[in-house]
Structures are given as C-alpha cells and as structure tokens.
Amino acid sequence: MIPEVARLSRRGVVGVAAAGALTGCSGGGKAPAPRRPPAPGAAARARAAADSLTLLRRYDAVASAHPGLAVRLAPLRAEVARHAQAFGVRPPGAPAVPPGSASPRSAPPGPAPARSASAPARPSAPPVPGVPAAPRAALSWLAAAERALADRRAAALAAAPGDLARLLASVSAAGAGHVVLLTAPTDRTEDS
C-alpha cells in the first residue's frame, strides 16, 4: 500500500500531539521539558488522530482523481475530519474543489475555526499513490481503508481508558457505516 507515506505522517502527528500535551507545563522557549510518562491513552489517541488524517488524505486523493465523486464523498470526509478533531488534531480543510465542480472553496466541514482559512498556505498534500483509475474501484479502495481502520480501532479500544475506548468504538462504528455507504449502489437513496 503506502507504507512510507503513512509511516512518515503518523510520526509527524505523534510528535505534534506529544508537544501539545507538554505545552501546559513547560515554560516555553527553553529546552524541551524532560520526558515524563504520557497520560494514559495518549499514544493510542495520537495514533487514532494520525490514522484519521491518513484516511482524510485518501478521501482527498480520490476526490481529486475523480471529481465526479467529490459530492458523494464530502459528507463522509467531513465526518472523518471531525474524528481527527475528536482525537485532538486539527484536520486540514478540504482541498480546492477540482475543476468542473461547483462552488470552489465550499463550506468547510464541521465546526472548523475560521482562522484555518487564513493559515499559511499549506504545501500541497503529499500525493497518495494507489488511487484506482476507475471510480468504482476507487470507492472500493476507500472502503477497504475504512474497514481496515475500523477493525484496528476495534482492537485498540480494548486497552484504552474508558472515555477513549468509547470514542474509539464510536468512530470505529462510524467507519463501518462509511463502508456501507461507499459500497452501496449509487442510486440507493431510499428513504422509505
């Protein structure tokens, strides 16, 4: 799959999360505070956040490669972004809408703070290799990623503190729901 990209990004986020956990007690501007045992579940939470960001990049990669899927993917992507937030990282906004789609820079998903819009221009996200060329296959590719992550979270919650376990269970369940939506026939919008 994409071990290199995933590993690098995960490390980066773990670093950010760990730094965030320390800012409350460090004086700032000095040498890094001495290491101390992280809060229970901190590593699992950071891992979960990194996983959500990796998944988010996959959504963006598919929407970029297949503009026709962007509208269908938008609500799911927004939920994945909320998951990342719940695990303690601020997710990047949705990328520029590919040409041919309506409303460039559409409303940001979820309650993202407005300053994200004025943040320094991000270098374009690292490319995500492996997006299938056919839209249907691309959806299956996303569904497989969602399913694998949902399973991993279901396993990880066993060792987590109660609150984090509950959150992991919910996000895992949401991912399983995404699998259903990603693999459903396109004209399935039954309401009754």
Place this chain on the structure above:
Amino acid sequence: MSSTVLAAAQAALAAEHAAVYGYGAVGGRVAASREAQARQAYDAHRVARDALIRTVTDLGGTPVAAAAAYELPFAVSGPAAAVRLAAVLEDRVAGAYGDLVGAATGGVRRDAAAGLRAAAVRAVRWRGGSVAFPGLAERR
C-alpha cells in the same frame, strides 16, 4: 466499578428489549421491499438481548425484564415512519452500548463495541446516511 458495569449492561439490555418491541412495530409498517431488512434487524436484536441477559447474569445481576409495552417516540403511521423508528431504535441501542464500552473492560467491552458497530451499520442502512459519532449523544 463493577456496579457501574452492571448498570450499563442493564441499560443496554433494556435498550435491546425496547428494540425488539419496536421492531415489531417497524415490521408491521415497513414497505415490502424492506421487510427482510426489518426481519434481520429484529432477529439480531433478539440475539443481542439474549447475550446481554447472560452478561448481566455473569456480572451477578438479575436481568431487567422487558416491559409489557413501550411508548413509541412517534406514531408509526406508514412506511416512512417505520424507517425513522428503526433508525431511532438503533440510535438508542448504540448509545447504550457506547456507555457500556466506557464502563466495561475485557470481553464485555469488546462485545459492546461490536454491538455499537452493528447498530450503527443498521442505522446507516435505514437512513441511507451516517452520523459522525454513533452512540455518543453529546457529540452529535
């Protein structure tokens, strides 16, 4: 600690009792094209209910009994309302399982997480859409 687990397991069992009852109303009103879906969900909730009865017993409790009848949150007047009710039933079950995940450890937690996941998937199938945090009422 274990009294918290027991209370959460009892709450999940109560939610499953209510779901079994509620799906009776769903099954009677749902469109023919979704009868099989309603039947599968009904069966799944019966299985889950029985599993929770064992869990509560294992935890040293006396399993709560089903009520003779439950007040439905709204009148199930037709197929659309039946679908909405099914989704609400799944939401409630999911919430109870979420609380049990937080309270329990080990196999009880694992089973509760599986119950939450199954309920969330059924809710997605009923609604044709998802929510970001199934089972977490405070994050809706």
